[in-house]
Amino acid sequence: MNVARMSHSACVLDERIYVFGGLDGCGSALDSCEYYSPVMNRWVALWKMPVPIYAGSATTLGGKCYIAGGMTHNADDPTPRVRMTMICYDPRSRKWSVPGYLRMPLCHATLVNVQGRLLLCGGATYREEKARKRDLVSVASIDEYNILTNSWGFRTKMSSARQEVSAVTVGSKLYVIGGKNCEDEKIDQTVECYDTTFSTWKNCQFRLPTAVKNVKCVSCHNLK
Template sequence: MAESRKYHAAVALDSGKVLVAGGYNTSGYLSSTTLYDPGTGTWTAAAPMPEPRQVLTATLLPSGQVLVAGGENATGRLASTALYDPASNAWTSAGSFATGVARDSLTATLLPSGKVLVAGGGNGSGPQGKVDVYDPASGTWSAGASLAMPRRNHTATLLP
């Protein structure tokens, strides 16, 4: 890897490569991304995200694109999201959370429908119970039912 980082996100792509995005190091918040090829053991720089972020989520969509959501940077917590297209090595905006609540340390779960459920997280007010749902077919966000108990730094597991 060209630069050290912590609090980043990593996701396996359909190609077998791993996308590592964002994070933080001694230079500050990172927008840089890199691809790891386990077949060759090599790292290759990829296009940087539209804005730096740490403690974000990264979710592989059925289309092969990657959705990154939330996190924080020098401006504070983020409600913004972005899509990475490995085929073009390019990022585009995916809008902002429908709830409008910026947060980090959240979870993102790919649902069988292809939608992504983003839950919880934290902001300056503490743990949050907000839920947002991304529909890649329409490229839109909607608010989901809030969690029964706000939470941050949690995990989420898709059940059958």
């Protein structure tokens, strides 16, 4: 990448890898974005985000990149703040917009596109909404975005509250993997499957060989 970063968001659109925000080596939040083009074999800078964001999550829908939640801070106020906003980048117009707000401030959540539906899995929010301090609590909820009303609503919940989960889709099924509960810092070995067609959870017959958090998963089809 052109800019060294961690805790950033990433997604793939039109055979390009997009990365958004994150933290630099000094722990400062970034508002820079870039994409990698396999055709050109190089990284290209994009328009900056409206605000610096890290610990958010990105995916694509309808030819646009969506980044949900995350944290931000600035030089005037170094205290991290959890964001309630979802922002959207349109590569065609090269413009940013704010299409909606989450049900609650969330960071370390995982945003996925399941057959044209945006689902936001787990994450961490303020223990007390009015306090807005650093005291965070993990959540078990999975929320769904309504593109017609530009609003988020509760869809279902995982078996336990956790953040930094991995999520991957296969058809209409959503697999939620691992994660961490910030109450006891316990890292999970669970693999759960949610069938979005029937709105039911299925118990997977296996657990991960080791507990994981904050790893990224992809689904592969027609491998030979």
